[in-house]
Amino acid sequence: MAKVLSGAGLRGQVAGKTALSTVGKSGSGLTYRGYDVKDLAEKCEFEEVAHLILKGNLPNQAELDAYKTKLKGLRGLPAPLKTVLENIPKDAHPMDVMRTGVSMLGNLETEMSFDEQGDQADRILATLSSMICYWYRFSHDGVKIETETDDDTIGAHFLHMLRGEKPNELHERVMNVSLILYAEHEFNASTFTARVCASTLSDMHSCVTGAIGSLRGPLHGGANEAAMEMIENWKSADEAEREMMGMLERKEKIMGFGHAIYSESDPRNAIIKEWSEKLASDVGDTVLYPVSVRCEEVMWREKKLFCNADFFHASAYHFMDIPTKLFTPIFVVSRVTGWAAHVMEQRADNRIIRPSAEYTGEELRPVPSIAER
Ligand SMILES: CC(=O)SCCNC(=O)CCNC(=O)[C@H](O)C(C)(C)COP(=O)(O)OP(=O)(O)OC[C@H]1O[C@@H](n2cnc3c(N)ncnc32)[C@H](O)[C@@H]1OP(=O)(O)O
Ligand SMILES: O=C([O-])CC(=O)C(=O)O
Known part of the structure; x- marks a missing residue:
């Protein structure tokens, strides 16, 4: 049975259209572009699901190989971004590190036209694990890690950089499943943030940066x-x-x-x-x-x-020995697929998102002179 949705927090109000996912249609289901998440988590790697969400179809073998090769080639971080990450203190919140990382990348590789949106999304997806692990290992262990690994999947890439050695099969599989489960979820708070930002015709990095801020809170990804x-x-x-x-x-x-x-x-x-x-x-x-x-x-x-x-x-x-403070950043590594796909969907059929408010303040009154206040 579907939940009765009403009340504060825009609950139950349709705020736009999406072809990306359904949430709780029968009370509990979750589908990405028509596929049940359970089916996807059983049969796919995260990169297949990322391709489904971002490009619109489950890739065939040749498309998957090409997509993985592309993403692997995008794992490196520009030197000025490394410098920024090296300057963020050890006790910073890792979600703040990710927010700053994406924002800095936006300064270095600004999206100049929406024609670039697919490539920009892939670049952000490929670099997020590199950013968080580069900062974590530098600030905690004093090492400047190589982020351009040849790991087959993003999940393995993350664990490899974090631990300095390749993960076993079980851990790589769990990372794949976890990244698939977190990838997309309709109009949740962080995705809606990204869409609001996109609706002003802003750039991809700004949309993702804003979404990271929304995901950080304990009522959501935190x-x-x-x-x-x-x-x-x-x-x-x-x-x-x-x-x-x-x-x-x-x-x-x-x-x-x-x-x-x-x-x-x-x-x-x-x-x-x-x-x-x-x-x-x-x-x-x-x-x-x-x-x-x-x-x-x-x-x-x-x-x-x-x-x-x-x-x-x-x-x-x-x-899997992952430090607690890196839990929510892993969510970001995954959900960026959903965010970027929603940004592209919003841009394809856009009207600026601008709801109204019910005013609860003072009636109209004159401004008293400063001596009268
Ligand atoms: C991946 C994700 O982002 S999933 C969400 C992650 N967030 C959390 O786990 C935080 C804990 N959970 C919550 O705060 C809430 O359940 C939310 C934010 C997820 C949803 O909030 P809402 O839609 O407002 O919840 P809902 O309307 O179902 O709440 C019904 C009642 O259950 C209570 N309730 C809901 N969740 C919890 C909880 N985790 N612990 C205790 N009570 C709860 C609410 O306080 C409310 O009680 P009330 O009617 O007396 O005020
Ligand atoms: O849909 C929501 O409100 C929160 C959630 O579970 C998610 O974003 O994965």
Whole structure:
């Protein structure tokens, strides 16, 4: 059953058209250009889904090979961008690093015409992992890493740069699945930000920079990190249950649960949960995965709230040894496909987005002289 949508936050209002995805049409489904996300996550690599979203079709083998070769060739960072990244402090928020990285790239490789939009989107997609890992390794380990790796996929490229060695097959597969799950989601807050920016006929880098800012918040992409910071405190499933009951009593928000559109479940959760379980068994975990499962049970039992895409991403990324503060940047690496596709869709049939407000302020009044105030 679809959720009844109304009230604040523009909930339930149609704010434009898209051919890119459907969210929660039957209460829980998610499709990209007509394909079920579950099917895509089972059968595809992220690059195939990126091609689907950005170019409009699932690539055949020759198209996929050509697209991967193109993206691999775009992984290098211009020297002035490296200099900027080297100057960002270690304790900066990694989402701020990404925002600055894309913004700087826009200064160096400005989109001069919309004819460039496809290439600009590919360039940003190819460099985002390079930017975040270059900054992370320089600021934390003092090394200037090579970002032009020959890794086959963006997921492997990210893990390789982060760890200094190529990932195993399991980790590369989980990264592919995760990037597919996060790639596109209709008119969510960050995508809508990108579309509003695009509707002024602004450039691709500005649209993506704005979207990164919207994704950063804990009510949106930042929830995967917030969920991790919560569950890592708990040493057993029983402790998790006690603590969650307390949080619910105090009416605290529990990150990684609930959704603005889905009513019954987030279809991405079952998929990433299964991979989190596999990773838990791979690393011999006996705490974090059972804690996460108990959280899911308690929230459903007490509030009928379900895990969204972010909750089991926390444990899955943790089991792959990814630092918590890099969780939301991975979301960016993936969602840039959706953002850029929405920018192109908006440009193809544009009218500036400019809603109205209901005025709740003072009645018209005269300006008093400064002595009278
Ligand atoms: C990839 C993504 O961006 S997915 C979203 C990630 N964000 C999070 O996980 C943050 C936690 N979740 C939330 O804050 C919300 O569920 C949102 C922002 C995702 C959706 O917000 P809304 O559309 O306003 O939620 P909705 O209308 O379904 O809320 C219904 C009720 O459940 C409560 N509720 C919703 N989510 C939660 C939660 N995670 N913890 C506790 N209570 C919650 C709301 O406070 C509301 O209660 P009220 O009626 O007493 O005010
Ligand atoms: O659709 C939303 O509101 C948030 C979300 O799940 C996403 O952007 O992936």
